[in-house]
Amino acid sequence: MSNVVTINNVTKVYVMGDQRVEALRGISFAVESGEFVAIMGASGSGKSTCMNMLGCLDVPTDGEYLLDGVDVGRLAPNELAEIRNRKLGFVFQGFNLLARTTARENVELPLVYARVPAATRRRRALAALEQVGLAGREGHYSNQLSGGQQQRVAIARALVNDPAIILADEPTGNLDSKTSVEIMAVFQELNRQGITVIMVTHEQDVAAYAGRHLVFRDGLIVADEINSFPAVATSGQETTP
Amino acid sequence: MTTFLQSLLIALRALRVNKMRSLLTMLGIIIGIAAVIAMVAIGTGASKMISDQIASVGSNLLLVIPGSTTSGGLRTGAGGAPTLTYDDAKAIKAECPSVENVAPTIRGSAQAVYGNQNWSTIVMGASADMLAVREWPLVAGRNLTPSDVEGAAKSCLLGKTVAESLFGDSDPLGKIIRIKKIPFVVVGLLGGKGQSPQGVDQDDVIFVPLRTAQRKLFGSQFPNAVNAVMVQAKSADVLKKAEEEISSLLEQRHRMGPSRERDFTVRNLSEMLAVAEQSAKVMSILLGAVASISLIVGGIGIMNIMLVSVTERTREIGIRMAIGARQRDILLQFLTEAVLLTTCGGIIGMGVGVGGATVVSKLMEWPTLISTQAIIIAFLFSAGVGVFFGFYPARKAAGLNPIEALRYE
Numbered sequence: 001m002s003n004v005v006t007i008n009n010v011t012k013v014y015v016m017g018d019q020r021v022e023a024l025r026g027i028s029f030a031v032e033s034g035e036f037v038a039i040m041g042a043s044g045s046g047k048s049t050c051m052n053m054l055g056c057l058d059v060p061t062d063g064e065y066l067l068d069g070v071d072v073g074r075l076a077p078n079e080l081a082e083i084r085n086r087k088l089g090f091v092f093q094g095f096n097l098l099a100r101t102t103a104r105e106n107v108e109l110p111l112v113y114a115r116v117p118a119a120t121r122r123r124r125a126l127a128a129l130e131q132v133g134l135a136g137r138e139g140h141y142s143n144q145l146s147g148g149q150q151q152r153v154a155i156a157r158a159l160v161n162d163p164a165i166i167l168a169d170e171p172t173g174n175l176d177s178k179t180s181v182e183i184m185a186v187f188q189e190l191n192r193q194g195i196t197v198i199m200v201t202h203e204q205d206v207a208a209y210a211g212r213h214l215v216f217r218d219g220l221i222v223a224d225e226i227n228s229f230p231a232v233a234t235s236g237q238e239t240t241p
Numbered sequence: 242m243t244t245f246l247q248s249l250l251i252a253l254r255a256l257r258v259n260k261m262r263s264l265l266t267m268l269g270i271i272i273g274i275a276a277v278i279a280m281v282a283i284g285t286g287a288s289k290m291i292s293d294q295i296a297s298v299g300s301n302l303l304l305v306i307p308g309s310t311t312s313g314g315l316r317t318g319a320g321g322a323p324t325l326t327y328d329d330a331k332a333i334k335a336e337c338p339s340v341e342n343v344a345p346t347i348r349g350s351a352q353a354v355y356g357n358q359n360w361s362t363i364v365m366g367a368s369a370d371m372l373a374v375r376e377w378p379l380v381a382g383r384n385l386t387p388s389d390v391e392g393a394a395k396s397c398l399l400g401k402t403v404a405e406s407l408f409g410d411s412d413p414l415g416k417i418i419r420i421k422k423i424p425f426v427v428v429g430l431l432g433g434k435g436q437s438p439q440g441v442d443q444d445d446v447i448f449v450p451l452r453t454a455q456r457k458l459f460g461s462q463f464p465n466a467v468n469a470v471m472v473q474a475k476s477a478d479v480l481k482k483a484e485e486e487i488s489s490l491l492e493q494r495h496r497m498g499p500s501r502e503r504d505f506t507v508r509n510l511s512e513m514l515a516v517a518e519q520s521a522k523v524m525s526i527l528l529g530a531v532a533s534i535s536l537i538v539g540g541i542g543i544m545n546i547m548l549v550s551v552t553e554r555t556r557e558i559g560i561r562m563a564i565g566a567r568q569r570d571i572l573l574q575f576l577t578e579a580v581l582l583t584t585c586g587g588i589i590g591m592g593v594g595v596g597g598a599t600v601v602s603k604l605m606e607w608p609t610l611i612s613t614q615a616i617i618i619a620f621l622f623s624a625g626v627g628v629f630f631g632f633y634p635a636r637k638a639a640g641l642n643p644i645e646a647l648r649y650e
Contacts, residue, residue: 078567085565096560113565
């Protein structure tokens with residue numbers, strides 16, 4: 001299998017006033033297509049910086065980042081936006097759906113920026129919603145959905161543009177444990193279909209669903225281990241109140 | 242096009258969410274545009290009123306007056322040079338192809354008496370063409386005929402003011418009035434002309450046949466002289482040509498060599514009056530300029546609210562950027578919102594302005610004129626205000642760092 005992500009000796013230094021903060025101090029790893037990776041570590045360990053970099057929201061100070069064969073480390077902001085739009089899907093802790101907007105419109109948003117015609121947008125958004133088990137709820141507004149449902153809309157939004165990777169930043173951080181398991185089931189199902197998932201979490205039991213663990217500490221990777229027997233999340237779909 | 246439509250839809254939604262705020266923000270633009278439209282309407286109305294007054298003098302007019310004879314020093318005073326004659330007027334009519342009508346006049350003031358009423362007024366010796374030249378309607382009786390003029394008949398036409406002063410409600414037609422003790426029969430009554438652009442009551446006048454005035458009322462040692470010749474050109478286009486024709490004809494008739502100073506002056510009345518009209522236009526531009534200050538204030542209000550909106554929606558901007566919005570997309574989104582605000586405000590403001598102008602013209606009987614040109618300019622201007630004042634907030638939104646924007650609470 002080919003590497004979808006290759007990180008080579010990447011560093012990230014922030015300068016705040018006269019203080020230099022080394023968030024990443026030279027990390028290297030690769031992610032193969034179809035993997036389910038959990039990035040773990042305490043806060044301040046550099047995992048969020050790494051996630052921002054993987055998500056092309058930030059560029060490395062030094063080192064090389066190849067995403068799907070493209071060196072994205074030296075791209076201009078607009079080119080990064082295009083990479084985010086076409087190759088990445090984001091799932092955030094706080095769901096980050098647009099308020100006063102229906103589920104379908106939220107899911108369509110990446111396609112809007114990809115200049116996809118309206119009819120195609122609609123079809124693909126509905127398909128993505130169905131994939132995360134929200135068929136029939138496309139007309140609901142964000143505030144009419146439960147946390148788990150909102151997160152599924154977010155996952156559908158991440159899926160809709162057929163990305164190379166889905167990046168999930170503490171996707172279960174705002175959810176109760178039962179809903180968390182449901183969300184993990186969605187990720188596992190998507191992963192089974194061949195989608196690469198990289199997830200940041202600090203919870204061991206959430207990381208247990210991933211097939212590989214990358215552990216960060218003080219801007220370095222201190223452990224990179226295969227989880228040969230990931231926990232299986234039971235699909236508890238359609239148990240919404 | 243689809244991108245534009247898309248950002249229009251997004252902007253519409255954003256404005257709908259904050260209805261009250263959108264309306265208040267628009268209010269500045271509404272007031273600004275309404276003020277501009279109303280002020281320009283009132284200003285143009287005023288300038289139209291002036292040009293109507295100008296038209297009341299008569300159109301395509303040239304005024305030929307005798308020169309102030311500087312050559313002879315002692316001989317005559319300014320304008321009093323008896324160099325212009327009735328024959329000159331006849332020659333102009335006969336020989337200048339661009340001339341339609343010619344009205345020589347001689348004027349003086351005199352006391353008019355009827356019964357126990359008397360009234361001091363202007364007496365004009367005029368030819369039969371006078372009314373045509375001045376586009377002056379006759380409301381009763383008849384005009385002076387050429388034979389009245391040539392035969393020095395003692396008939397006269399009364400201006401509206403004179404008729405009212407001497408006769409009150411009774412019918413003056415056929416009555417005999419005395420001017421300088423000479424009896425005149427009233428043969429015609431003139432319609433009201435109102436004030437001249439200089440504020441003189443044009444209706445305070447009596448017209449008598451030119452020959453009568455020359456020989457019997459204002460007799461002088463130059464019995465053929467006239468004070469002025471009013472000339473109506475065939476159209477506005479040949480006004481200049483008529484001026485040249487008259488000048489060369491009179492130069493020839495008065496045997497002016499190139500060395501001698503002209504003893505007459507041809508004035509283009511329409512041109513002079515156009516100057517007055519121009520000043521009214523300047524006035525309406527000034528009014529509009531003052532009103533557009535309120536538009537600028539409204540624009541600043543838009544900028545203020547857009548800045549607040551950008552801050553408020555930082556997180557939304559972050560989300561949009563994370564899922565692939567380019568800086569240009571964000572810029573366009575906020576710019577569209579600002580322009581939508583101002584153009585909506587502009588359209589409402591137009592309604593208010595047109596309404597306001599109509600009310601002003603009804604209540605104060607002040608003429609107003611709403612030109613489509615002003616409306617189009619106001620609309621474009623309001624859109625321009627949106628672009629101008631929306632650009633800074635939109636650029637600020639587009640320049641946000643997506644990571645920080647996403648983290649913003």
